[in-house]
Amino acid sequence: xxxxxxxxxxxxxxxxxxxxxxxxxxxxxxxxxxxxxxxxxxxxxxxxxxxxxxxxxxxxxxxxxxxxxxxxxxxxxxxxxxxxxxxxxxxxxxxxxxxxxxxxxxxxxxxxxxxxxxxxxxxxxxxxxxxxxxxxxxxxxxxxxxxxxxxxxxxxxxxxxxxxxxxxxxxxxxxxxxxxxxxxxxxxxxxxxxxxxxxxxxxxxxxxxxxxxxxxxxxxxxxxxxxxxxxxxxxxxxxxxxxxxxxxxxxxxxxxxxxxxxxxxxxxxxxxxxxxxxxxxxxxxxxxxxxxxxxxxxxxxxxxxxxxxxxxxxxxxxxxxxxxxxxx
Amino acid sequence: xxxxxxxxxxxxxxxxxxxxxxxxxxxxxxxxxxxxxxxxxxxxxxxxxxxxxxxxxxxxxxxxxxxxxxxxxxxxxxxxxxxxxxxxxxxxxxxxxxxxxxxxxxxxxxxxxxxxxxxxxxxxxxxxxxxxxxxxxxxxxxxxxxxxxxxxxxxxxxxxxxxxxxxxxxxxxxxxxxxxxxxxxxxxxxxxxxxxxxxxxxxxxxxxxxxxxxxxxxxxxxxxxxxxxxxxxxxxxxxxxxxxxxxxxxxxxxxxxxxxxxxxxxxxxxxxxxxxxxxxxxxxxxxxxxxxxxxxxxxxxxxxxxxxxxxxxxxxxxxxxxxxxxxxxxxxxxxxxxxxxxxxxx
Numbered sequence: 001x002x003x004x005x006x007x008x009x010x011x012x013x014x015x016x017x018x019x020x021x022x023x024x025x026x027x028x029x030x031x032x033x034x035x036x037x038x039x040x041x042x043x044x045x046x047x048x049x050x051x052x053x054x055x056x057x058x059x060x061x062x063x064x065x066x067x068x069x070x071x072x073x074x075x076x077x078x079x080x081x082x083x084x085x086x087x088x089x090x091x092x093x094x095x096x097x098x099x100x101x102x103x104x105x106x107x108x109x110x111x112x113x114x115x116x117x118x119x120x121x122x123x124x125x126x127x128x129x130x131x132x133x134x135x136x137x138x139x140x141x142x143x144x145x146x147x148x149x150x151x152x153x154x155x156x157x158x159x160x161x162x163x164x165x166x167x168x169x170x171x172x173x174x175x176x177x178x179x180x181x182x183x184x185x186x187x188x189x190x191x192x193x194x195x196x197x198x199x200x201x202x203x204x205x206x207x208x209x210x211x212x213x214x215x216x217x218x219x220x221x222x223x224x225x226x227x228x229x230x231x232x233x234x235x236x237x238x239x240x241x242x243x244x245x246x247x248x249x250x251x252x253x254x255x256x257x258x259x260x261x262x263x264x265x266x267x268x269x270x271x272x273x274x275x276x277x278x279x280x281x282x283x284x285x286x287x288x289x290x291x292x293x294x295x296x297x298x299x300x301x302x303x304x305x306x307x308x309x310x311x312x313x314x315x316x317x318x319x320x321x322x323x324x325x326x327x328x
Numbered sequence: 329x330x331x332x333x334x335x336x337x338x339x340x341x342x343x344x345x346x347x348x349x350x351x352x353x354x355x356x357x358x359x360x361x362x363x364x365x366x367x368x369x370x371x372x373x374x375x376x377x378x379x380x381x382x383x384x385x386x387x388x389x390x391x392x393x394x395x396x397x398x399x400x401x402x403x404x405x406x407x408x409x410x411x412x413x414x415x416x417x418x419x420x421x422x423x424x425x426x427x428x429x430x431x432x433x434x435x436x437x438x439x440x441x442x443x444x445x446x447x448x449x450x451x452x453x454x455x456x457x458x459x460x461x462x463x464x465x466x467x468x469x470x471x472x473x474x475x476x477x478x479x480x481x482x483x484x485x486x487x488x489x490x491x492x493x494x495x496x497x498x499x500x501x502x503x504x505x506x507x508x509x510x511x512x513x514x515x516x517x518x519x520x521x522x523x524x525x526x527x528x529x530x531x532x533x534x535x536x537x538x539x540x541x542x543x544x545x546x547x548x549x550x551x552x553x554x555x556x557x558x559x560x561x562x563x564x565x566x567x568x569x570x571x572x573x574x575x576x577x578x579x580x581x582x583x584x585x586x587x588x589x590x591x592x593x594x595x596x597x598x599x600x601x602x603x604x605x606x607x608x609x610x611x612x613x614x615x616x617x618x619x620x621x622x623x624x625x626x627x628x629x630x631x632x633x634x635x636x637x638x639x640x641x642x643x644x645x646x647x648x649x650x651x652x653x654x655x656x657x658x659x660x661x662x663x664x665x666x667x668x669x670x671x672x673x674x
Contacts, residue, residue: 067464073637113645117652120602122403126589127644134638141634247634255472268465301479308473312455315465 013265013318014277020263021284024291032294038162038170040290046156046171048286049179050075050238054253055260055278056186057230060223062261063190064202065270066114066121068224070128071231072253074106077132078235079245082152083144092151099239100232106132107228111221125224129254136247143246146239155240175237182233186226187275199223203270259307260285263314284310340611342650343597343618346643350618350625357629366504373504376624382574384620385508386411386567388613390587391594392516393560395612396523398595400556401536401604402456402463407564407591409474410448411584414441414565415572416478422489434493442565448474449561457553471588478580488577498573508570515563520609529607532556536604590619593640597647618643 028035054071061068078099086095106128113124146152155174162170190196198219201209210216239245264281266273288306292298298306354361354376364375390407397404418441427433448470455466500507523529534542535552543549567587572578596602597618598611622643626636649655 113648117649117654119648119652122602123592123596123644123648126592127641127648129641130589130637130644131641134635134641137632137634138638141632255468258468259472262465268462299480299484301476301484303476304472305476305480308469308471308476311465311472312469315461315469316459319459319461 011265011274012321013314014274014280015265016317017264017277017280017284017314021280021287024284024287028287028291028294032291035290035294037168038164039168042169042171044283044286044290045176045179046173046241048282049173049175049241050234051253051256051260051282051286052179052279053182053230053234053237054257055264055282056182056275057227057234058254058257058261059186059264059266059273059275059278060190060199061121061227062258062266062268063199063270063273064220064223065206066220066223067125067258067268068107068110068227069122069125069254070106070110070132071227071234071257072250072255073129073132073136074103074228074231075235075238075250075253076245076247077106077136077139078102078232079239079249080136080139080144080247082235082239083146083245084139086146086150086152087144096152096155096236099236100229103232103235104225104229106231107225108221110228111224114224115217115220133247139247141247143244146243146245148243152236152240153243155237156243173241175241178233178237182230183275183279186230189226190275195219195222200271203272205271256285256307257282259311262311265314265318267318340598340608340614342647343611343614346597346647347614347618347621350621354625354628361628372501376628378506380617380620380624381509382506383623384616385506385512386570386587387590387594387616387619388512388516389563389567389570390560390591391598391612391616392519392609393556393563394588394591395595395598395600395607395609396532396556397463397560398592398600398602399532399536399604399607400553401539402553402556403467403592403602404452404557404560404564405464405467405588406448406452406470406474407560407567408584408587408589409471409478410445410561410564411568411571411587412478412578412580413448413474413481414445414568415578415583416481416487416580417441417444418494418569419487419489419572419576419578420481422491422494423487428490429492431493434491434497437491437494438569441569442562445561445565445568446558448477449558452561453554453557456557457550475580478578478583482578482580484580486577486579488575490576494569494573495576498570498576508574511566512570515566516609516613519559519563523609528552528555533606537606593644594619597643599651 025035034040058068058071081102082095082099085098086092110125110128113119113127114121155178158171158173160169160171164170190199198209198214198216201212201214202216202219206216238249260281261273261278262268262281263284264274264277264279266277285307288310289303292300292303292306351362361376364373364377366372367374390411394404394407418437421437421440422433425433452467452470455461456463497507497511502510523532531542531547532552534545534547535549539549564584568584571583592602594615595612597615598608598613600607600611619640622639623636626639627633
């Protein structure tokens with residue numbers, strides 16, 4: 001058993017997240033019912049597609065041992081810009097591309113500050129968070145509504161795959177599809193390419209990665225660009241679903257995304273983590289909201305306490321495992 | 329000349345320059361900006377500078393606590409939430425039990441609020457020092473849970489209360505100067521003397537520079553971490569009382585919101601590295617004043633308050649760039665070239 005723990009210590013937290021997810025579904029199904037059905041699961045995916053995308057982007061940064069606090073604010077800026085431009089008559093497809101590019105530009109700025117000027121990731125991305133939030137507020141402080149017939153809303157069009165009885169339909173949206181493509185792409189890049197290997201090597205030990213002749217600088221700029229770009233993608237998906245953009249959109253989402261990544265088994269010190277884990281982590285958070293709503297007796301004020309508690313349990317689990325690994 | 333050079337290299341210097349620059353901008357808009365007058369009605373000093381003193385008080389407190397935690401190689405993201413919890417406990421207590429003019433009730437509320445704040449600090453300290461979790465994730469959890477706790481205390485309401493002694497602490501004047509500023513000043517002087525006139529500061533620095541070496545040298549890591557996190561929570565608790573006392577209302581989602589970022593910003597502007605180790609309490613004071621001045625300037629210039637973060641971002645980026653090796657190198661090269669050119673002309 002101990003040998004198994006040591007051998008599998010890196011994957012165990014991720015497996016633990018999957019177990020918790022399944023257990024939460026089982027508990028919800030037994031206690032409240034109507035969890036394990038098409039409509040609930042479809043909604044879980046649709047409502048959390050943006051969080052999944054964010055968490056996947058953040059996984060890259062956190063595996064290198066960095067952090068990106070700017071993603072929530074980047075979503076606010078890109079979605080307000082996008083909606084304003086689309087309403088001003090710009091080509092909506094161009095607007096969507098522009099939203100993603102702007103996100104990437106914020107990531108690039110963070111990356112250059114961190115790598116080229118030696119600013120700590122926490123401070124550099126904090127600056128980008130302030131900048132994006134402030135710029136979004138100068139653009140507009142009112143909720144900007146996207147026209148209902150705007151093609152951007154097609155991203156949230158519902159495809160009914162299985163027409164169940166009553167409203168129990170299996171529904172997918174292009175947004176969910178985009179999230180799935182992002183997850184697959186990120187999995188491929190992180191686990192199957194040189195860039196991905198370098199990301200892990202930097203997280204394991206940056207001096208060693210440098211001595212091995214790996215392109216540390218370029219890779220570290222890349223991870224911030226990836227995180228920023230995916231924040232732009234998440235902004236497109238979220239704005240399309242909601243149809244409204246506001247300067248206060250996405251406040252605290254960087255924390256949700258960090259929580260999802262941590263629950264998924266990625267170490268904040270870097271070097272260990274899985275894309276799949278972050279996806280499960282995001283879904284655990286989403287499912288938790290569903291269960292709290294279903295329960296009805298838990299006051300909504302408790303939500304953040306429960307989120308904090310879950311993160312704490314997972315971090316303690318990781319901590320325990322690392323102790324087991326170090327003392328055979 | 330060398331002395332001037334040394335001063336320019338010190339990070340707080342640039343923060344100080346930035347404050348003067350902001351004041352100059354305000355003066356350009358209104359030549360009477362710095363004027364302090366005595367109010368004929370109350371006999372108190374009034375003016376923008378006095379306003380800045382009032383605004384800076386809570387920032388000073390949390391920046392001081394943050395500075396010590398950062399020096400140990402940690403970070404405390406929970407200070408904003410601790411402010412909310414402390415304010416919520418005090419307001420809820422006064423709302424439920426307090427008589428409008430009872431000093432005893434005010435003291436009880438303050439004691440209760442600071443007790444709860446210390447409890448949050450204790451959880452942070454135990455998780456970091458005993459369990460060995462990363463400070464970032466520990467205090468992030470407490471930041472989430474703390475704000476939840478504040479909402480549970482007030483049942484999600486923005487509780488208000490009436491209590492004159494409490495209101496006096498947050499809004500009153502002694503010798504014409506705001507009580508909050510005097511209190512903050514006394515607290516930070518006490519802490520600074522305690523830290524710098526004893527070996528405490530040195531021990532904290534040793535912990536941040538190299539935890540392993542500190543342990544081998546027999547430094548009591550746990551005791552130091554406990555004192556840093558508890559002190560940070562206590563100061564944040566007091567800051568929370570200042571913030572809620574001035575309006576006698578706790579806004580559970582807005583009180584202390586992103587205050588941790590202001591505190592970290594103040595500390596970094598002051599030249600303390602987030603990596604831990606050497607710290608500058610004086611720098612944190614300069615940083616806190618810079619943030620307070622910036623906040624007031626933006627309101628004064630008529631820019632919407634929600635755009636404030638963009639200006640803070642500019643300040644962070646400029647200061648970080650000025651401190652970075654690469655830009656220093658560029659400036660040094662440019663200076664050398666200019667001197668060479670001048671010599672050639674001569």
